[in-house]
Each structure stands twice: as C-alpha cells, then as structure tokens.
Amino acid sequence: AQSVTQLDxxxxxxxxxxxxxxxxxxxxxxxxxxxxxQHPNKGLQLLLKYTSAATLVKGxxxxxxxxxxxxxxxxxxxxxxxxxDAAEYFCVVSVDTGGFKTIFGAGTRLFVKA
Amino acid sequence: xxGVTQTPKHLITATGQRVTLRCSPRSGDLxxxxxxxxxxxxxxxxxxxxxxxxxxxxxxxxxxSAQQFPDLHSELNLSSLELGDSALYFCASSVGLxxxxxxxxxxxxxxxxxx
Numbered sequence: 001a002q003s004v005t006q007l008d009x010x011x012x013x014x015x016x017x018x019x020x021x022x023x024x025x026x027x028x029x030x031x032x033x034x035x036x037x038q039h040p041n042k043g044l045q046l047l048l049k050y051t052s053a054a055t056l057v058k059g060x061x062x063x064x065x066x067x068x069x070x071x072x073x074x075x076x077x078x079x080x081x082x083x084x085d086a087a088e089y090f091c092v093v094s095v096d097t098g099g100f101k102t103i104f105g106a107g108t109r110l111f112v113k114a
Numbered sequence: 115x116x117g118v119t120q121t122p123k124h125l126i127t128a129t130g131q132r133v134t135l136r137c138s139p140r141s142g143d144l145x146x147x148x149x150x151x152x153x154x155x156x157x158x159x160x161x162x163x164x165x166x167x168x169x170x171x172x173x174x175x176x177x178x179s180a181q182q183f184p185d186l187h188s189e190l191n192l193s194s195l196e197l198g199d200s201a202l203y204f205c206a207s208s209v210g211l212x213x214x215x216x217x218x219x220x221x222x223x224x225x226x227x228x229x
Contacts (some may be wrong), residue, residue, distance in 0.1 A: 016198065041222075041223075042219030042222060043116060043118070043159075043204055043206070043221050043222050043223055044206075044220040044221070045116075045217075046217050046218070049217070090157060100162075100170055101170075101172075101228070102159045102172070103159075104156060104157040104158070104159075105156075106156050107157070
C-alpha cells in the first residue's frame with residue numbers, strides 16, 4: 001500500500017529564514033514524488049517532481065527537495081522565505097500499479113512573518 | 115493562469131439535488147482529472163479520462179459520474195447530494211496518459227455548497 005505523511009500541519013517562519021516542509025512516504029512500488037503549492041482560492045501548481053533521475057530536485061521559486069530512499073523522505077526546502085511563499089503545500093506520491101494511483105498528503109500550511 | 119477553466123465558480127444547492135460541473139482542459143491536453151478537496155477528507159483523486167475514455171478511478175462515489183466529450187471537455191455529475199459532498203472540486207489536465215508522470219495543470223475549482 002502507498003501512503004504519504006506530511007509531518008507538520010503548520011509551519012511558521014520569518015521572512016528571509018530557511019523553510020523546511022517534511023514529507024515521508026511509504027510505497028510498495030517505485031514512486032514518483034511531487035510537491036504542489038496551493039495559494040488561497042487557487043488551484044494547485046507544481047513546484048517540483050522526482051521521477052527516479054537525480055535525487056536532488058530543483059523546482060520553481062527557489063524550492064528544492066531531496067529524495068532519500070533509505071529514509072523514505074522527500075522534504076521540501078528553500079534557503080530564504082518570501083512573503084509570497086505563504087500557502088499550503090502538498091506532498092504527493094504516484095505509482096503505476098497497472099493504472100496510476102495517486103495519494104496526496106494532508107498538506108502543510110506555511111506562514112511567513114514579516 | 116493554468117489554461118484550465120472550470121464552471122461554475124460557486125454552486126449552492128440542496129440535499130438530494132443533482133449538479134453538473136464542467137471543465138475545459140488546456141489546449142492540446144488529452145487527459146482530464148477530477149479531484150475533491152474537503153476539510154475532513156483532504157485532497158482526493160476521483161477519476162481520470164483520456165481522450166474520451168475512463169482510465170483510472172479513485173475514491174469516486176457511485177452517486178458521482180463523469181464523462182469526457184469529443185471536444186475533450188469533461189463534466190462531473192453529482193447526484194443525490196448530501197451535506198458531506200460540500201467541497202472544492204478541481205479539474206486538472208495533462209498532455210499524456212500516465213497521471214502524475216506528466217505534469218498536471220489545475221483549474222481554479224468549483225466550490226459546491228450543499229444546504
């Protein structure tokens with residue numbers, strides 16, 4: 001079975017400080033992993049994806065994530081938070097079991113303080 | 115703007131009623147996906163269509179159905195509505211077949227309120 005756990009429901013940082021949003025996954029298959037961002041009253045936007053190439057993945061807006069198979073983690077980081085980063089972030093696992101199966105994490109709401 | 119459009123933006127209806135949500139994918143995208151986002155269930159994949167055919171099913175209730183038309187727009191039909199169906203319904207589209215292996219572009223959503 002597949003599952004995704006986002007370890008923090010809320011994260012609060014000050015502008016200019018690093019961001020760390022944590023995601024652990026469980027999968028019987030080789031997963032593809034994604035981070036999506038959702039700003040208020042908007043649809044989801046892809047930040048980055050891992051699909052079995054380089055384990056360090058760079059995304060848009062300065063975000064990156066590292067796939068660590070031994071730790072079954074795919075944490076999202078950014079060196080310096082900006083006010084516009086305040087949003088909800090979803091970690092997503094997708095596997096191909098003959099048809100694709102996609103599971104969303106519960107989401108982490110990021111607050112950025114001035 | 116993702117290029118995916120959804121109508122209506124908001125929908126308020128009563129229990130027991132039936133509604134239809136509409137989605138137009140990005141130009142050139144053949145796959146359409148439907149998702150439900152609610153406070154208690156989070157974001158859930160409902161169903162995927164590719165070029166008019168159903169390709170993958172998620173946690174879609176039997177009271178819900180969808181179809182994709184020859185012009186590639188899709189409709190999600192929700193019937194015998196219950197209070198718990200109140201949620202934000204997203205449509206997404208992608209070029210190819212294999213779900214999240216291809217980037218999905220999300221529409222702005224339809225907020226359904228069942229009273």
